[in-house]
Each structure stands twice: as structure tokens, then as C-alpha cells.
Amino acid sequence: MPAATLTVNGKAVTADVDPRTLLVQFLRENLRLTGTHVGCDTSQCGACVVHVNGRAVKSCSILVAQAVGANVLTIEGLAPSATQLHPMQEAFRENHGLQCGYCTPGMIMTAVDMVNRIGHDLDDKTIRHELEGNLCRCTGYHNIVKSIAAGAKAMAAGGGVRRAAE
Amino acid sequence: MYAFTYNRASGLRQAQNMIAKLDEPKLLAGGQSLLPAMKLRLASHANLIDLGRVEGLAGIELKGRSLLIGAMTRHFEVATSPVVRQAIPALAQLAGQIGDPAVRHMGTLGGSLANNDPNADYPAGALGLGATIITNRRRIAADEFFKGMFETALEPDEIITRVSFPLPKKAGYMKFPNPASRFALVGVFVCKRGSEIRVAVTGAGTAGVFRVGTFEEALKKRFSPKSLEGLTIPADGMSSDIHGSAEYRAHLVGVMARRAVAAAVG
Numbered sequence: 001m002p003a004a005t006l007t008v009n010g011k012a013v014t015a016d017v018d019p020r021t022l023l024v025q026f027l028r029e030n031l032r033l034t035g036t037h038v039g040c041d042t043s044q045c046g047a048c049v050v051h052v053n054g055r056a057v058k059s060c061s062i063l064v065a066q067a068v069g070a071n072v073l074t075i076e077g078l079a080p081s082a083t084q085l086h087p088m089q090e091a092f093r094e095n096h097g098l099q100c101g102y103c104t105p106g107m108i109m110t111a112v113d114m115v116n117r118i119g120h121d122l123d124d125k126t127i128r129h130e131l132e133g134n135l136c137r138c139t140g141y142h143n144i145v146k147s148i149a150a151g152a153k154a155m156a157a158g159g160g161v162r163r164a165a166e
Numbered sequence: 167m168y169a170f171t172y173n174r175a176s177g178l179r180q181a182q183n184m185i186a187k188l189d190e191p192k193l194l195a196g197g198q199s200l201l202p203a204m205k206l207r208l209a210s211h212a213n214l215i216d217l218g219r220v221e222g223l224a225g226i227e228l229k230g231r232s233l234l235i236g237a238m239t240r241h242f243e244v245a246t247s248p249v250v251r252q253a254i255p256a257l258a259q260l261a262g263q264i265g266d267p268a269v270r271h272m273g274t275l276g277g278s279l280a281n282n283d284p285n286a287d288y289p290a291g292a293l294g295l296g297a298t299i300i301t302n303r304r305r306i307a308a309d310e311f312f313k314g315m316f317e318t319a320l321e322p323d324e325i326i327t328r329v330s331f332p333l334p335k336k337a338g339y340m341k342f343p344n345p346a347s348r349f350a351l352v353g354v355f356v357c358k359r360g361s362e363i364r365v366a367v368t369g370a371g372t373a374g375v376f377r378v379g380t381f382e383e384a385l386k387k388r389f390s391p392k393s394l395e396g397l398t399i400p401a402d403g404m405s406s407d408i409h410g411s412a413e414y415r416a417h418l419v420g421v422m423a424r425r426a427v428a429a430a431v432g
Contacts, residue, residue: 018169019169019170019171019172019214020167020169020170022201022205041205042202042205042206043198043202043269044347046266046268049268052271055242055271056267056268056271057268057271057272058268058269058272060205061197061198061201061202061269061272062197062201062272063172063197063201063216065172065174065216066194066197066216066218068174110267110268113267113268114267117267130267132266132267132348133265133266133267133268133269134266
């Protein structure tokens with residue numbers, strides 16, 4: 001396979017990879033961006049959610065070859081700077097939206113995608129329904145839902161979303 | 167995954183040539199069923215042919231009395247398209263219930279139909295609406311397309327390009343999702359177009375999606391949930407597994423059909 005070239009968190013990256021390489025493997029093993037997690041590896045749990053061309057996808061269920069030329073945004077690319085969290089990250093911290101933290105990167109990437117698609121005023125029912133593809137085994141979801149509702153509002157209040165350059 | 171060679175097709179003709187030339191070819195659309203199956207080594211193919219960059223395979227267009235949807239159109243696009251929501255709201259609603267948001271961003275109409283998973287939603291929509299599956303070679307009526315579990319009328323070198331859905335007068339889809347997988351434990355699509363009534367069931371049958379003639383006859387008299395009261399289908403031929411017995415599924419077909427008609431007339 002020819003070398004894979006794509007944009008990850010605003011930077012062009014290239015790598016020679018086995019055709020079998022999944023996007024999540026490429027991110028974690030080639031780029032050492034280990035914020036994107038592998039939970040179930042069977043596309044159920046959503047720990048591996050990243051944005052590809054501005055849309056949430058499960059990076060364990062897409063080949064890096066399919067993402068050639070695409071703009072990929074991972075949890076590492078979300079914060080505006082090294083000292084400032086993205087409003088959705090901040091909302092998870094404020095509302096204790098995590099316990100062990102394993103599902104959190106996927107939850108946050110799904111939450112930001114949710115806001116991008118649906119808007120800033122999200123009720124609990126909508127949030128819970130939209131979280132269908134993200135599993136958390138610790139929190140019971142309650143604080144995750146609270147975090148997303150708060151993060152969505154905070155994003156409206158000026159904490160813009162940094163998307164991969166399009 | 168077992169090793170394979172990745173091939174990217176940039177056009178339909180090229181994809182056809184690849185199928186003809188390559189050893190053990192398999193078309194890759196959104197990959198939301200194929201890749202998980204390959205990862206589990208339930209499937210192995212020497213060559214994947216990625217249709218993701220083929221021009222003109224995605225898109226939604228209303229043409230006369232038919233809604234044309236490109237094979238590579240993602241579920242998310244169908245679910246949120248104002249054109250689909252206006253023309254066949256039940257189809258938009260069906261697409262919005264497939265998998266989860268991330269899966270809907272990748273999964274495609276053509277991929278779902280070609281895979282013909284016995285628990286998938288789109289086969290019920292296509293059969294229920296009496297769609298025509300358009301390939302690089304011919305047009306196949308939905309009634310002729312689905313040939314049993316994971317089996318279709320597609321030839322090995324055939325590629326779905328578009329699906330034509332004739333506009334219904336009324337249509338509804340009701341799904342009882344498997345609580346874990348969100349696939350349809352039972353899903354029923356009902357449609358009325360003039361005097362034509364169609365009732366298509368997914369998730370329940372051992373041979374995949376099927377129509378229920380007795381329900382269709384009853385609904386011809388009056389297209390109302392009341393017409394289906396007391397009607398059931400036999401448990402013979404229903405799937406039976408840890409998620410539900412054949413009798414349970416047969417019962418659910420009646421319940422979901424009544425709810426689908428109620429949604430269609432509501």
C-alpha cells in the first residue's frame with residue numbers, strides 16, 4: 001500500500017502501514033496519540049471515537065487507508081492550548097463526569113460532535129439517546145449527561161470548537 | 167484480521183475491472199459490518215476494493231414520484247436529509263435508528279442492502295417500500311433482491327449504484343431494538359401506495375426479511391391498526407436464540423406491525 005497521508009490535529013502525517021492498520025492503531029502506535037482508547041475493539045463501546053472530516057466515527061472500525069486525505073481530530077487536538085481545556089473537557093472536570101477515565105476521550109469527542117450536529121441546548125433525553133454508542137462502566141452516566149449539557153452551553157458562550165482545518 | 171490488499175477505486179468502471187482481475191475481491195463501502203467481521207476473522211478477503219472515493223455514488227434526489235438515493239449515501243445523510251424527511255419520513259426515521267451516531271456517519275445504504283443482515287433495518291425499508299435496487303448492470307426489484315440470510319440476487323461482479331424508492335401515500339417503521347446491539351429484534355415496515363399494501367419484517371425470520379401476506383390482505387380492507395387486531399403469524403421459520411424465542415418474535419411481529427400502521431396513519 002502507498003504511504004498514508006492524512007491530517008491529524010492540524011498536522012500532516014505520513015506513514016507506511018500494513019493495509020490492515022485501523023485508524024486507532026495508526027493514531028496510537030504510529031503517532032503515539034494514546035488519548036484515543038481501545039475499549040471493546042468490536043465497535044460497541046465508543047472509547048475510540050475521533051472526528052474524521054468533522055464527524056464522529058469509531059476509529060476501531062475504519063482503516064487508516066479509508067482516511068487518507070482526511071482531517072482527523074483526536075482528544076489531543078481539542079484543547080485550545082497546553083494550559084487551557086476545551087469547554088467540554090472543562091465541563092467534565094467541573095461536573096465529575098468521569099471516574100476511571102477510560103471512556104472519557106470517546107465521550108468528549110462524541111459530546112462535541114453532538115453539539116456540532118444538534119446545538120447547544122441539549123436536554124437529558126437527547127443526550128442519553130445520543131450516547132447510545134458510548135459505554136461507561138463506572139459512572140452510571142448521570143454526571144456524564146450533566147457534563148455534556150453544561151459543556152454544550154459553555155461552547156455556545158464562546159468556547160469555540162477547534163476543528164481540524166478543513 | 168487476516169492480511170489483505172487494499173485497493174481504492176476512483177470510478178465505477180475501475181471498481182468493475184478490479185473485481186474482474188483481483189483474487190477474492192470484496193467491496194468495501196462504509197465498512198461498519200465488514201471490518202468488524204474481518205477483525206473477528208469471521209470473514210477474510212484477499213482484496214478489498216474501497217468504494218469510498220468513487221464519484222457519483224452518494225447523493226439524494228427526488229425525481230418524479232421516486233426518491234433516488236446513492237449506494238454510498240451514509241445513514242446519517244438519509245436520516246437528516248430534508249428531502250427524505252419530506253418525501254418518505256419513515257425512511258429517514260429508519261436510517262436514524264441504525265446503530266449509533268458514529269456508525270451512522272460511516273454506514274451506507276448500498277452496503278447494508280448488499281450485506282442483507284437478517285437483523286438490519288434497511289432491508290425492511292427497501293422491501294416494505296417496494297424499492298428498486300439499481301446496479302452497474304440492471305435494476306432489481308426488492309421482491310427479487312433478498313434471497314435469505316446474508317444472501318442477495320447480486321452477482322459477484324455487480325455493484326449497487328442507487329436505490330429508487332417509489333413515494334408511498336403512507337408509511338411507517340417500528341423497531342423493537344435488541345437492548346444490547348440495537349439491531350432489530352423485530353422491525354416492521356408498512357406502506358400504502360394506492361391499493362398496494364406492503365408489510366415487511368426484519369429481525370424475525372431465519373431467512374431474513376420477508377413480507378406478511380395475511381397482514382397485507384387485512385390492511386387492504388382498511389389501513390388501520392384495528393385491521394390487524396387478533397392477527398398473528400406462525401412461529402415456524404422465526405429465529406430463536408438467547409434474545410427471544412420464535413413464539414416471542416412471532417408475537418412481536420403483530421405488535422410492531424400495529425404500531426407501524428399507527429405511526430403511518432398518525
